[in-house]
Amino acid sequence: MNEELSEAERLAMLRRFEPVVRYTRGERFFPIEVGPYINACSLWVQTPNQVPIRLVSQGELTVDRLIESRSHGVGAVYYLKFIEPLDLIELARYSFNEAWKSITQPGSKDVFRSGLGRLARVGYGSRLVDALFSVSLLVRGRVPGDTAAAAALAYQRMRSAGARSSYYGRVVRQDGWVALQYWYFYPFNNWRTGFFGANDHEGDWEMACIYCTEDQAVDDPQPAERRLAPCWVAFASHEFSGDDLRRRWDDPELVKVGEHPVIFAGAGSHASYFTAGEYLAELELPFLTPLVRLVDRLQDRWVTTLRQAGAQTNKPAFNVFRIPFVDYARGDGLSIGPGQDEPWQACLLDEQTAWAICYRGLWGLYAQDPIAGENAPAGPVYNRDGSVRRRWYDPLGWAGLDKVPPPDLELHLLSRQREEARANCSSLKRQVAQKSERLHRLGIEAAAIEGRPHLAKTYNEIVGQIDALSKELAGIRQKLTVEQAKLEAFDWHEERLRRGELPSPRAHLHRAHAPSPELDLRLGGLAEAFSAISIGSLMIGIVLLIMFARQYLLIGLAAMVGFILFVEAGFRRQLARLINSLSVGLAIISSLVLLFEFFWQVVVVSVLALGVFLIWENLRELRS
Amino acid sequence: MSWLLLWIGYWACTEMGDKVSQSKEPVPRRPRSVTILAVLQALQGLGLLALGIYRGYLLTWLGGAELLISRVTPYVVVDWLTGWVVWITLGIFTLILALAIFRMQRLAWLIAISLQGLGLLVGLVNYIQARPNYAGMIYGIVLVFYLNQQEVRSAFREA
Numbered sequence: 001m002n003e004e005l006s007e008a009e010r011l012a013m014l015r016r017f018e019p020v021v022r023y024t025r026g027e028r029f030f031p032i033e034v035g036p037y038i039n040a041c042s043l044w045v046q047t048p049n050q051v052p053i054r055l056v057s058q059g060e061l062t063v064d065r066l067i068e069s070r071s072h073g074v075g076a077v078y079y080l081k082f083i084e085p086l087d088l089i090e091l092a093r094y095s096f097n098e099a100w101k102s103i104t105q106p107g108s109k110d111v112f113r114s115g116l117g118r119l120a121r122v123g124y125g126s127r128l129v130d131a132l133f134s135v136s137l138l139v140r141g142r143v144p145g146d147t148a149a150a151a152a153l154a155y156q157r158m159r160s161a162g163a164r165s166s167y168y169g170r171v172v173r174q175d176g177w178v179a180l181q182y183w184y185f186y187p188f189n190n191w192r193t194g195f196f197g198a199n200d201h202e203g204d205w206e207m208a209c210i211y212c213t214e215d216q217a218v219d220d221p222q223p224a225e226r227r228l229a230p231c232w233v234a235f236a237s238h239e240f241s242g243d244d245l246r247r248r249w250d251d252p253e254l255v256k257v258g259e260h261p262v263i264f265a266g267a268g269s270h271a272s273y274f275t276a277g278e279y280l281a282e283l284e285l286p287f288l289t290p291l292v293r294l295v296d297r298l299q300d301r302w303v304t305t306l307r308q309a310g311a312q313t314n315k316p317a318f319n320v321f322r323i324p325f326v327d328y329a330r331g332d333g334l335s336i337g338p339g340q341d342e343p344w345q346a347c348l349l350d351e352q353t354a355w356a357i358c359y360r361g362l363w364g365l366y367a368q369d370p371i372a373g374e375n376a377p378a379g380p381v382y383n384r385d386g387s388v389r390r391r392w393y394d395p396l397g398w399a400g401l402d403k404v405p406p407p408d409l410e411l412h413l414l415s416r417q418r419e420e421a422r423a424n425c426s427s428l429k430r431q432v433a434q435k436s437e438r439l440h441r442l443g444i445e446a447a448a449i450e451g452r453p454h455l456a457k458t459y460n461e462i463v464g465q466i467d468a469l470s471k472e473l474a475g476i477r478q479k480l481t482v483e484q485a486k487l488e489a490f491d492w493h494e495e496r497l498r499r500g501e502l503p504s505p506r507a508h509l510h511r512a513h514a515p516s517p518e519l520d521l522r523l524g525g526l527a528e529a530f531s532a533i534s535i536g537s538l539m540i541g542i543v544l545l546i547m548f549a550r551q552y553l554l555i556g557l558a559a560m561v562g563f564i565l566f567v568e569a570g571f572r573r574q575l576a577r578l579i580n581s582l583s584v585g586l587a588i589i590s591s592l593v594l595l596f597e598f599f600w601q602v603v604v605v606s607v608l609a610l611g612v613f614l615i616w617e618n619l620r621e622l623r624s
Numbered sequence: 625m626s627w628l629l630l631w632i633g634y635w636a637c638t639e640m641g642d643k644v645s646q647s648k649e650p651v652p653r654r655p656r657s658v659t660i661l662a663v664l665q666a667l668q669g670l671g672l673l674a675l676g677i678y679r680g681y682l683l684t685w686l687g688g689a690e691l692l693i694s695r696v697t698p699y700v701v702v703d704w705l706t707g708w709v710v711w712i713t714l715g716i717f718t719l720i721l722a723l724a725i726f727r728m729q730r731l732a733w734l735i736a737i738s739l740q741g742l743g744l745l746v747g748l749v750n751y752i753q754a755r756p757n758y759a760g761m762i763y764g765i766v767l768v769f770y771l772n773q774q775e776v777r778s779a780f781r782e783a
Contacts, residue, residue, distance in 0.1 A: 576734050580772070583741030587768040590744050590761045593751060597758070 005171060007348060009224040014169035014180055014346055016225040017210045020260050020337030021184070022276070024267035024330045026112020028152045028194060029204075031184035031336075032163040033347060034355060037203075038066055040154055041080040046366055048075040058084070067358035078361030079376060082187060082202045083150045094149045112195065112267065112328075147365075148200055151188035158187070165336045168349035168356075168380065172395050173214075176406040178228060179395040180210040183349060183380045184270070188364075191268035191327075198269075198283050198325045199373035202364025205380055206270045207236045208263055209395055211246075213406045231407065233261045234399035235272030236391070239281060243400035243508045247274055251505035253512075260338055266327035276331035277515020283323040283373075326516070349380065360386045400508070410497055418490045421483050428480040435473045442466050527571035534564050654728055657775045664767060665736060666722035671763075673715030679708040733771065733780035740767045 005013075023030070043056040043066065053072075056065050058081075070078070102111045168183040186204040191197030212228040233254055234246035247254045253274050255262040264273045273279060336342045349356055356379055364376025378384050381392045391398040405413050446462045449455040506512065538560055545556045569578035595602060721739065724732035747761040770776065 576737075579734065579738050579741060583737050583744065583768050584772065586741055586744035586748065587765045590748060590765050593748070594758065594761060594765075597756075 005224060010169070010171040010348060011346055012223065012225040013171055013178070013228060014182070014348075016228065017180060017212075017230055017259055017261070018167070018169070018337065018344055018346065019182060019208050019210075019263050020257050020335060020340055021263045021265050022331035022335045022340075023265050023333040024112065024195075024328045025333040026194065027265070027267055027333050028148075028190060029155055029186045029188050029270075030165050030334065031167055031186055031206075032155075032158060033166045033345070034168075034185055035063065036158045036161065036163045037082065037185070037187050038063055038080070038355070040158065041082050043361075044079050044081055044366070045070070045072050046077045046079065046368070047072050052366075063355045067354050077366050078359075079366040080203065080361070080363055081365055083147045083154060083365075090153070091146050091149055094153060147202070148188065148190040148193040151190070151202065155187050164345045165342050166345040166347055168347050168353075170349040170380075174394075174396050175402065176213070176409055177231075177396060177401065178212045178214050180212065181349075181391075181395060182208045182210075184208075185363075186270050189269060191266070191325075195268040195328055196325070197327065198281070198323070199369075201367070201374055201376045203362070203376040204270050205363065205377050206265075206272060207380070207391060208261070208272055209234045209391070209399060210261065211396070211399070211401055213408055230259070232399070232401060232404075234401075235263055235274065237271050237273065237513065240511070240513060242398075244511050244513070246399040246401065246508075248502075248505035250502075253506075257337065257339065262331075262337075264329040264331040266329045267333075269327050271327055271329070273327075273329040273513065273515075275515060277329060279327040279329060279513060280516045281325050281327045283325060329515075355379070356381050411494065414490055414494055414497070418487065418494075421486050421490065424483045425480060425487065428476055428483060431476050432473065432480060435469060435476065439466065439469050439473060442469065527568075530567060530571065534568070538564060654726075655775050655779050657770070657773060658725065658728060658779050661736075661767075661770055661776055662722045662726035664763075664770065665725055666719060668763060668767070669715050669718030669720075669722055671715075672711050672718055676708055676711030676713075676715055679711060728779060730780050733777070737768065737771050740764050740771065744768070 021031075038061055040058065041061055042054055042058040043061055044052045044054050046052045055070070055078075061080075072078075105111060166185075168185070170179075170181040170183070172179045172181065184206045186206070187202070189199070189201050189204040192200045210230055211232040211234070212230045215222075215227040215229070230249045232246045232248055237245065255264075255274070255276075264276045265271070266273065266279070269281075271279075271281075334341050337344060351357060359379060360382045362376040362378055362384065366376065367374040369375050375384065378386070378389075381388060383389055394402070396402040442462055442465055446459060446466060449459050449462070452459075541560050542553075542557060545553050549556065565578060566575070569575045718739070721732060721735055725736060743760065744764045747757055747764060750757055751761075
């Protein structure tokens with residue numbers, strides 16, 4: 001694919017637009033080369049219903065040994081293991097150093113301050129589901145608690161030994177575009193233990209892609225990288241796919257330093273964002289999916305069909321059965337890239353890169369987590385199941401760009417579409433003329449033989465033919481109208497293209513990710529503390545009620561829930577909304593009670609009302 | 625109690641507590657739905673008042689006859705008495721609230737929805753205790769959904 005581009009040319013292309021990555025204070029892991037990581041790992045295989053087998057010990061693993069051909073049968077999962085758990089003394093020393101640093105250097109880029117946490121941003125139901133999720137970690141496979149600390153120490157050792165901030169760049173030509181892919185390898189994702197996120201896992205691959213057009217004039221004296229013009233940028237992110245992943249180069253949301261787009265990396269998760277901020281990411285558990293869908297549908301009906309409270313606002317952002325997590329992408333920590341705190345080391349990645357192509361296993365611990373959040377990812381080429389990633393074999397389709405032609409081809413393609421539409425029009429017009437004449441002839445024939453008993457059968461056949469032909473002709477005329485309308489649209493679009501007018505840079509977005517807005521909380525610290533303890537206290541309260549005052553269980557539960565609801569609504573300045581929601585809930589329950597008690601009366605009254613309405617409508621018609 | 629009602633009446637008839645006028649924004653024209661809401665609320669107030677007066681009359685009548693022959697327990701009397709006072713007070717309060725709604729005072733919407741919620745809660749409790757008041761429940765349901773109509777909420781800046 002890149003046979004006409006030398007390594008130096010590809011590197012120059014990648015260098016020209018290499019993104020700047022801005023991290024959040026407290027980030028422990030930054031992208032490095034894979035070599036030192038592989039050397040620090042052991043290689044394992046897990047076969048179904050068997051204990052894991054170590055294939056290569058820590059310190060003995062090299063790239064050559066990693067890519068050796070192996071076969072352990074169907075269902076075998078190969079994985080690297082980066083970290084052996086710390087002993088107690090090492091862990092205590094690490095924890096003490098971290099705590100000491102946060103006290104003595106509160107403004108340091110190494111110290112994370114969570115600020116207003118996720119629990120204060122979401123409702124009670126979500127908090128309850130979140131509590132269940134936390135409890136589920138006890139039974140699900142997960143990365144052990146001290147692994148993040150051990151990984152941080154191992155990472156520091158690799159940095160001390162000379163590992164530099166690096167990315168792996170790949171240049172792909174596809175359908176007239178040049179895609180510059182930047183792959184970042186992080187030794188560890190400590191989103192859960194470091195930043196109150198959803199998961200931890202060893203090894204983490206992230207990717208950003210810049211889509212350029214290329215001036216292909218043969219006699220162009222400029223070097224290859226100077227012939228590129230950037231048009232789109234796409235970042236891999238949680239929950240988003242296709243069109244929503246990319247932004248146009250002139251989109252104001254895309255922050256740039258010169259020609260370098262800026263990525264705001266999520267703390268611990270390393271997910272990429274276009275804007276600095278704190279993002280609410282929602283995790284949907286597979287077994288709660290039906291409930292999630294049901295709540296989504298009910299919310300939609302309430303707002304759009306019944307036009308009830310909240311009808312003027314957008315669809316509610318949160319579903320009670322999704323678990324909320326905050327991804328902190330503040331961009332106030334270390335910044336890596338041209339002219340930043342540290343520069344990048346660029347490494348090439350292509351179809352000849354052995355460790356990427358020949359190793360289909362996981363790049364860290366296989367924790368056997370059924371939700372997969374704690375399992376390490378596979379490499380840049382493969383999914384966890386060993387299939388090839390779409391972003392590798394179809395970089396355009398991955399970001400929904402496969403349907404978008406490069407700008408320099410637009411006029412040519414439009415002209416071809418117009419020619420095709422014109423040809424269609426001519427053909428359809430010919431068909432209309434032929435069918436119309438045939439229809440006229442049948443019509444005159446039918447008129448001539450109508451009313452003659454000895455030709456009655458023939459007459460009926462002709463009438464049938466007329467009906468069929470008439471329908472066919474109507475269909476052709478409709479197609480002709482559409483083709484003519486398309487021609488008009490093509491002309492209009494061509495004019496816009498010639499004038500250099502571009503559609504809105506955000507026209508392709510269905511659901512853009514925006515940072516979570518600042519919360520307007522009364523007594524913020526107290527509200528935060530109350531949010532953190534409310535659900536746990538409720539659970540303890542229920543147990544105490546069952547143990548000591550079972551006869552007051554219902555009323556006690558109602559009192560506790562009511563207290564929590566009103567206090568939190570007070571903190572959030574949402575007492576009016578709460579009272580309204582409760583009133584609406586009571587009204588719905590009362591309606592169901594009435595329907596239960598007076599079902600047949602309701603049916604009779606409804607039929608009577610319908611009858612009166614119909615009479616009224618008909619009388620109005622008579623009067624008019 | 626009378627002082628409290630007098631104060632609430634003063635609030636309903638003046639601009640006190642009205643954030644719309646405090647912010648010196650132009651007072652919006654009253655939509656027809658708000659007028660209808662005020663009328664519905666006033667009818668509810670009149671209904672409650674009539675019920676209170678009827679109960680008071682019943683109590684007086686019983687006081688003369690039934691109590692003497694001890695067919696009515698003191699508990700029932702207290703129930704009637706509190707019912708009488710509560711109904712009359714609620715009736716007057718609801719009438720004042722109707723006036724506040726008519727004058728589009730912002731707080732009136734919140735008080736009205738709270739009152740209807742409370743009424744529905746009492747209605748459901750009574751239903752569970754086999755003392756249903758279906759007419760009151762229907763009226764409450766209608767008012768809750770009417771209060772949540774977009775036009776009404778916009779008029780009280782609650783949308």
